Amino acid sequence: MILSSDLSNIRNPGARIFLVTGATGAIGKAIARQLAATADSEVVLVCRDPIKAEQTVTEIVDSTGNTAVRFELADLSRYQDIRRLAQRWTGPLHVLINNAACTPRTRLETPEGIEMQFATNVLGYFRLIDEFTAILKASAPARIVNVASYWAGSLDLKDLEFIHRSYDNDQAYRQSKQADRMLSIAFAEKLKPYHVAVNACHPGDVNSTLSNNLGFGGHETPDQGAETPVWLATQPIGQHATGKYFEHLHETVCTYGRDRRTVNALYEICANYSNGGSNVE
Numbered sequence: 001m002i003l004s005s006d007l008s009n010i011r012n013p014g015a016r017i018f019l020v021t022g023a024t025g026a027i028g029k030a031i032a033r034q035l036a037a038t039a040d041s042e043v044v045l046v047c048r049d050p051i052k053a054e055q056t057v058t059e060i061v062d063s064t065g066n067t068a069v070r071f072e073l074a075d076l077s078r079y080q081d082i083r084r085l086a087q088r089w090t091g092p093l094h095v096l097i098n099n100a101a102c103t104p105r106t107r108l109e110t111p112e113g114i115e116m117q118f119a120t121n122v123l124g125y126f127r128l129i130d131e132f133t134a135i136l137k138a139s140a141p142a143r144i145v146n147v148a149s150y151w152a153g154s155l156d157l158k159d160l161e162f163i164h165r166s167y168d169n170d171q172a173y174r175q176s177k178q179a180d181r182m183l184s185i186a187f188a189e190k191l192k193p194y195h196v197a198v199n200a201c202h203p204g205d206v207n208s209t210l211s212n213n214l215g216f217g218g219h220e221t222p223d224q225g226a227e228t229p230v231w232l233a234t235q236p237i238g239q240h241a242t243g244k245y246f247e248h249l250h251e252t253v254c255t256y257g258r259d260r261r262t263v264n265a266l267y268e269i270c271a272n273y274s275n276g277g278s279n280v281e
């Protein structure tokens, strides 16, 4: 089975290498396209559907003229897929953009039996950072951009998978985005000594499968939604700042970071879901 498209013949040793998840979606595709349009960039799209992946790569290459765009296949709700993606990665990674997320209307579980939003939107972000930590440290200065949301809240550490609460996709989504913001703070502290910056942002309100499932349309274009993630991925602010939260190109106070006990507890829970620990320390 083909897991990735080949780029070996066009690799530019001076390229800045970006990994973008959810790049077949509304905001992720715009992020990937904007990054591909920057000079000396190599952009790797992490997708789960090979046909959409091929089409998206072709679209971005055609619209930007940058041929250093390729895909890797991984289902980000599944730990083994993320591990294998990191294991087959060769060369540096300068910027990891966690953007893939889902909002199923009914409670779904992964084949490992984990509630789908928690598995994808939270563990997916955690595991990708964790598994790419050694590569990011070796590529430093490097950065991580976690696409989160202002639409956040309802975190319940005792019921992260909606086993005791009745499943509500909006509540599960808000919990997952609160968790993304809190995990950004935890990872920022751990990775700061290695010159790997970690920031979170709200992208914008964009019409997409994800937002439609929550009953929203969206008044911003995908390109507008991509603006803040791309700014953090490419501009000095995304390296100088770490552990911060941004909306519309501005740092915004994130009160979730004040609750250190919950930040640390969430981090430990996610680490224990993955491999009984974390690769970061």
Ligand SMILES: NC(=O)c1ccc[n+]([C@@H]2O[C@H](COP(=O)([O-])OP(=O)(O)OC[C@H]3O[C@@H](n4cnc5c(N)ncnc54)[C@H](OP(=O)(O)O)[C@@H]3O)[C@@H](O)[C@H]2O)c1
Pocket (backbone or CB within 6 Å): 021, 022, 023, 024, 025, 026, 027, 028, 046, 047, 048, 049, 052, 074, 075, 076, 077, 078, 098, 099, 100, 101, 102, 120, 147, 148, 149, 150, 151, 177, 202, 203, 204, 205, 206, 207, 208, 209, 210, 211, 218
């Ligand atoms: N849209 C908004 O108004 C809004 C507002 C605030 C924050 N956000 C955030 O922005 C990000 C992107 O959202 P969007 O609106 O662009 O959503 P979208 O158009 O629905 O795209 C979601 C992307 O995630 C991918 N994905 C979902 N589950 C996956 C899995 N298990 N493995 C691999 N890929 C998976 C999808 O792949 P497929 O194409 O294969 O389905 C798709 O590429 C999310 O993190 C979201 O929380 C969005």
